[in-house]
Amino acid sequence: MSEFRPWPPGSLTGAQYLALTMSGFMAMGLFEFPADLAQVAGRAALVSLLISIALTVGGAAALLALARRFPGRTVIEYAPMILGRWPGRAVIAALLLLHLFITGVATESFTRAVNNVVLPQTPAAAVALIYLATAVFLSWIGLVPLGSTCQVAFPAAWSIMMLVTLIAVRRVQGLHLLPSLVPGWGAVAQGVLRVYYPFMTCKVLYLLPGFIANRRRLNLALWAVGVNSATFLAQFLVTAGILGVDTLHVLTRPTAFMMRIVRFPGFLVEHVGYVVAISFTIFNCLFAAIQIWAISLLTAGLLNLPRDRYRLFIGPVAAAAFALGLAYEDEAQLSIQFTRIISPAGLVTGVLLPAVLYLVARLRGFKPPPATARQQEKPP
């Protein structure tokens, strides 16, 4: 009682929730996806992308509907309630493994990018280590401070990136953006199935809504999903508009490439695009921090520990991510992980699973509690 707290401790404000959702959703595959999309779907890439966005919004809406039915709870609590104890735990375990896997892959992918472009002589392990150390620190400080960090860092990084993208717009040739269905619907479906990975991380919404103080702010996450999808779309449009779909698929990181060819003569940083390297670093760090937090929380939930004990698992999780990252021999192998494993798994956990959980919850008669009743009950 003697402590003055202007905000209810341990729960997120609307802005923090928004920022966390956005930063948990931004980094994954931001560099690579236009190349993979162009390779798989060819000139139908844009159609694939739009379908992916629609699926993502649907999945996010299902997750939010679930959150509304179980206020103050995360998937750790509501999955066993909906599906029964063991199937629920299986879902949690699957999410946990998937999160761990993508953290490892994303760490390795980002480390390689840094290593290639800005720090060629530095050993990859050192880069991965300091990167993960930062992420560990950010997840250690707790969800609310992490939310505050995202709330400051994310908009800054995002606006820098979008500013450069905006400067790049003048090099876009509208001709290159004309979509076509020549590759056929099969290619479109392949595009969705193989290159869903940038959108899969919106499954951070399995956990975050359980921490929000004001339930009326839940829907802010849809804004986050919208803005992020629009960002991906803009990145793709500008990249493809400048380079053409046929050039995209020979590049390793088309988004970064696009930023590098933006010129702004006379500006302090002649190649403005390099500034975006900072944005990318921030995105990836926040993303990794949220991932590590999510994995630790899922682990704690799986072991029936209270939420606050998630810090116990941060160290092991980071170590596992580091080890997973080292497991890849080359970048080609790494990018196969994205298209062959992560994307389909992302479709399952980001779209299918929320839909199933929502339908089962409806069938079993879980209803959102009336808005006026303040839910005081604490989750286990």
Added chain:
Amino acid sequence: MGRAARHRPQQIDPQAQEAPDPQAGLDLADLNGVIEEFKRGFGSSDDVVVRRFFLGSARRIRLILVYIDGMVDRRAVDKDIIEPLMTARPQGGWPKNRSALARILAERILPVGEMEFASNYGHMVRRLMAGNSVLLLDGFPEALVIDTRMLPHRQPEAPRAEPNVQSSFEGFTELLRTNIVLVRRRIQSPNLRVRVFSSGHESKNQIALLYIEGVVNPVLVQSMLSRIEDLGHEAHLFPTVTQCILKCEARSPFPLFRNTERPDFASQELLAGKLVLLTDNSPFAVVVPATLWDFFRTPEDYTRTSWGIAFLRLIRLLANLTGLLLPSLYIALLSVNPEFLPTYLALGILALREGLPFPPVLEVVLVLLTMEILREAAIRIPPILGTTLGVVGALILGLALAQSRVVSPLTLIVAAVTALSQFVAPAYEVSLTLRLLVWPLLASAVAFGLFGLTLAALIMLGHLCTLHSLGVPYLAPVAPLSRSILRDWIFRVPVRRQFTRPEYLRPVSRIKQKPPEPPPAPSGGQRGRPPETGGVQGDERPPEAGAAGPAGAREGDSPDPGKKGLSRKGVRGT
């Protein structure tokens, strides 16, 4: 409530004093015994004056007046105490009853403003050490404590550490009473509460907590009070006392409270719903809770146009970022990622660096260290020699460094801009933080270039987000976002529209441009009034608090309040 009560709550109220006191049983009526005790207690302290004399014509009534030389107003002692006592000749003669006699002395004979009875020796000595005179009457078991304090002090002068162009030129002094008066003069409201505590077993230094009842959130006050209670017995002579209160001294390099020398700033923060701590013997008020952005505000910000101030605040913020990041950015771009530089700039730098002996990292470290040495020296050196040093340091050293081709001129420029930028913040303590944080950032830039710098900045940001100043998030209202970000963050809304207080303080009344309502009635346990456990209650003026406030009259037993002006020099215009 993580901190257990490690220390016994330090009760400060002199009236309720029950401090360990070996002489508690001493009979004050026995003058010889008291004199013996004085001799034993004070030993060879020559500044304790013990004056023995007889009351008026009555030969047999012995009196002792004790005071400490230099802390009392000698004229008042002679004219207002000794003279009336020696010359008094009451018409009906002196009563036999000693307590009746004492009442006559207090009510009729002594023309002094403030007086109280002390019934035990320890209490009496404490009052004596605070600068009061003590009158002992033979055979009377209590001592008369007469306020004759005249402590050496400065007059309010222009603030030295926070100079401003267009605002009040009055700064706090070392005297607590004067400082309280300086605030009271700006907030002439009965709702301004002043609560005085003393800390430190030996020094008995006094702390005053100021707040406005009905504006500030009571939980905030309570939170502060419980921290003051947890305060130890150590002697705290300086505002570090607040660091102890906030318990974050060593853990974070960032200042969690705002020191200010300016009564106008302190008053303004009080009106916004914050707390102000004044420490006796220190000309710095401490404003809590403080957010990071508070260190970029000055009272001047409210005397100019909104746009001008938004510009100035942006400059301050940018300058501080420069002071923090420029050396590391320089190293990162020069040594690790030179491909980021514009080609012509890179070529220019290359031409300047050709043939220099040291790598840029070493240059920057050398020059920054030299700057730090110069700065420290500049503070210590007496002002008369200061200009000489400035010339030696800045001109000769800089010129020599540049011309001897030991250090690149660009490095000198970077270091100079860094050094200047670190002093742009209106609050001095920020500059120290910046000077400190430059080094870890530099290290990360040396090792990992821009990448390392970004990570280090993120860690710093994360750390900032974990900080709280008395429960208020350090980055509020930016993170967590609150509506007051629009009111007075970088852009300040025009004064006529600035009618709300920062909501991250959760003030009781959010409306500012209306006289605050009287304190709300206690409504349940949660938002009730502060607990009754603290020492002096808010609306009861402590004896030290001066007499400026209308709520100040105590007991009403001083016969002539107008005459005792000497110890109240700070009061002007009330």
Added chain:
Amino acid sequence: MTPGPRAPGRSLLALLLLALAPLWLSGCWDNVDVRDRAFVLGLGVDLTPEGRVEVTAQMPRPEPGSVSVGTHGSVLALSAAGTDPISALHNLQGRVSRTFLLGHIKAVVLGEPAAREPVVVEHVVDQVLRHPQVDPGAFVMVANGCRASDVMNRGSAEGTASALFAGSALEKGLLGLNVPQSEVWQFLRALQTPGWEPVAIGIRCRPDSLEIADAAVFKRYRMVGWLGPRETRGMLWLMGEGEGSVVEVPSPHGLGLVLINQVTARFRLEPGDPPAARAQVSVSGQLLHKPERLVTITHRDLVALNSLLARRIQLEARLALEKLQGVFGADSIGLGRRFYFTSPYFWRGVNWEREYPRLRVEIVVSAEAGRKGSLR
């Protein structure tokens, strides 16, 4: 309240710093003093008589206190031979005391024989884009009438080092240069996109200076020939570029001059057998000199002038197109690309290599010259 988010955070911070300290001690892998780097500003690629590749790197001369940054005197050019450009550059490294920094390469100049050798061009494009440091925005140029090493060893008329001269002139899109854009990534884009062939900028050696002019036409990785100044400009009209050039308008009464301010080119495609295209070029410009009398331009004058201007532009465009279609068979304007993007089904069934030379292109030009100066 979460249990003590502050205390563990800080102790962890200390722990982190401790953990990172050894990294800092042993690290700084990428920390190299600028003095120890050789900023390569331009690369020249030539063929030696034995058929090897000779690379000439232009870099600043290590000279203490040199104030005149970027002048021809402040740079030097060194050459070495190898099997391909990058290995030649590595061979050069052995003769220089500093590490090459390729991040500031402004221009890659190919000697004409090298440009006519597809393997070399392929290597250049591939290696430039594969190198993580090299700016994909470096310009691809072909030396006209001299070796690339001559270009690297020569300064511009104003004394700027050749690579910086080319780089800064082209980067800023200097008006009136009349050369197509050809950064390395654009080269790659044209190679990758169906129905599009790359071009490169020509750089001509004068006795004591350099001149940016002309365009080198490529077909895939092989240079097939030059477009002269008028033809280059004709190609630019069709690309919707060419702002800043001055067009001479001949009339029976003398020579008028028009400064072109804006150019747009639109195409209407007619897939069929044979396919046809209609190019609508609109230019607007500003009259610099009127052929007949000094002052006073009437409406009738302007109409006459505009039709002359349009005819002139149409002529230049026609010249360029004829050379590209008939002589080189290279689709540098990217007409095929337009079919590819707008009529994908037509494109699937067509052999553009065969169709392009017989494509009928109708060029319609609308020109509008105005009086914008002080004279009526």
